[in-house]
Amino acid sequence: MKAITIEKYGKHVPLNMTEQPMPEIGEQDVLVEIHAASLNPIDFKIKEGKVKLLLNYKFPLILGNDFSGVVVKVGERVSAFKPGDEVYGRPRKTRIGTLAEFIAVHEDDIALKPRNLSFEEAASIPLVGLTTYQAFSDILDLQRGQKILIHAGAGGVGTFAIQMAKLMGAYVATTASEKGYDLVKSLGADLIVNYREENFEDKLADYDAVYDTLGGAALEKSFRVLKPGGQIVSISGMPNARFGKEEKLGWMKTAILSLVSRKLTALEKKTRTKYHFLFMKPSGAQLNILKEWIEEGRIKPIVDKVYSLQEAGQAFQYLESGRAKGKVIVKIK
Numbered sequence: 511m512k513a514i515t516i517e518k519y520g521k522h523v524p525l526n527m528t529e530q531p532m533p534e535i536g537e538q539d540v541l542v543e544i545h546a547a548s549l550n551p552i553d554f555k556i557k558e559g560k561v562k563l564l565l566n567y568k569f570p571l572i573l574g575n576d577f578s579g580v581v582v583k584v585g586e587r588v589s590a591f592k593p594g595d596e597v598y599g600r601p602r603k604t605r606i607g608t609l610a611e612f613i614a615v616h617e618d619d620i621a622l623k624p625r626n627l628s629f630e631e632a633a634s635i636p637l638v639g640l641t642t643y644q645a646f647s648d649i650l651d652l653q654r655g656q657k658i659l660i661h662a663g664a665g666g667v668g669t670f671a672i673q674m675a676k677l678m679g680a681y682v683a684t685t686a687s688e689k690g691y692d693l694v695k696s697l698g699a700d701l702i703v704n705y706r707e708e709n710f711e712d713k714l715a716d717y718d719a720v721y722d723t724l725g726g727a728a729l730e731k732s733f734r735v736l737k738p739g740g741q742i743v744s745i746s747g748m749p750n751a752r753f754g755k756e757e758k759l760g761w762m763k764t765a766i767l768s769l770v771s772r773k774l775t776a777l778e779k780k781t782r783t784k785y786h787f788l789f790m791k792p793s794g795a796q797l798n799i800l801k802e803w804i805e806e807g808r809i810k811p812i813v814d815k816v817y818s819l820q821e822a823g824q825a826f827q828y829l830e831s832g833r834a835k836g837k838v839i840v841k842i843k
């Protein structure tokens with residue numbers, strides 16, 4: 511099968527279109543013929559070797575973390591899927607590789623694709639949808655009427671997050687540039703801060719929650735907009751000791767995380783708020799919930815550009831520019 515692979519880590523290493531062996535399936539796996547994949551910043555972070563301490567991949571490495579496609583074969587113990595099913599998913603982190611014609615995935619990591627979406631649209635959902643579901647539902651337990659600031663509302667995560675926060679009945683402020691203004695407005699954002707001209711931390715106060723997709727200075731300033739008892743979920747900031755304990759990373763790594771996140775812990779104490787770092791997990795069960803919302807028309811996919819597999823390099827370049835409005839898709843079949 512054809513796949514986009516790298517031979518080693520690096521910012522400038524080429525993305526090669528190579529011939530790879532067909533994936534083999536285990537007894538709880540499903541073999542999927544991939545129709546479309548979507549790109550996420552984790553893809554270029556993996557390519558550059560930025561997550562090699564967390565994830566130990568072998569070469570040649572097939573890139574890609576999101577997909578939609580059609581089941582062609584199932585393992586002996588698979589009961590939920592059959593050949594011909596149209597599915598979507600985010601494979602577990604040890605088994606990535608969606609920029610390829612086929613992938614073997616664990617049945618727990620996929621769901622039937624929303625019926626009203628094309629394969630390209632469906633591939634845009636799993637990673638950003640699951641991340642946001644886990645932030646808003648599992649961690650924040652966002653309630654009707656609560657106020658949330660969503661950073662980078664026009665991006666892949668942000669465009670999903672605005673819609674989900676509105677669906678949960680929250681009041682949504684978001685940061686966007688002029689180019690993203692109409693898009694975030696159309697998704698239901700109540701208040702838009704043009705981050706190139708205004709400081710969000712001067713405009714917003716007494717928020718219940720912040721969803722941080724930026725990290726760094728934006729994350730540190732975000733503590734100022736929260737009311738006491740408010741919470742931040744960051745997907746781009748520094749993991750803290752709480753994350754180390756929850757993820758059972760062991761005392762050594764947890765101690766290191768405690769050290770590197772001490773500024774955030776001090777801000778937490780000073781503002782009497784709570785900081786969470788989230789590293790999303792695959793979940794077919796949660797994808798089923800998203801499927802229902804999408805089929806009811808309560809959440810729609812936001813696709814920016816669609817590339818072919820041959821154009822994967824250009825797709826990476828566009829995503830790395832940091833200017834995408836919604837999701838970047840690679841059409842495979």
Ligand SMILES: NC(=O)c1ccc[n+]([C@@H]2O[C@H](COP(=O)([O-])OP(=O)(O)OC[C@H]3O[C@@H](n4cnc5c(N)ncnc54)[C@H](OP(=O)(O)O)[C@@H]3O)[C@@H](O)[C@H]2O)c1
Pocket residue numbers: 550551552637638641661662663664665666667668685686687688689690705723724728744745746788789790829832833834835836
């Ligand atoms: N921990 C996890 O499990 C997890 C899961 C998913 C994503 N993430 C991380 O979340 C981050 C966002 O992902 P993404 O897919 O949304 O990225 P993305 O689609 O590439 O984000 C691009 C968008 O960000 C906007 N933007 C850039 N700088 C901004 C700023 N200072 N303020 C407001 N908006 C800004 C851009 O708008 P303009 O062009 O208008 O500036 C653009 O529309 C990435 O770092 C990714 O790795 C982590």
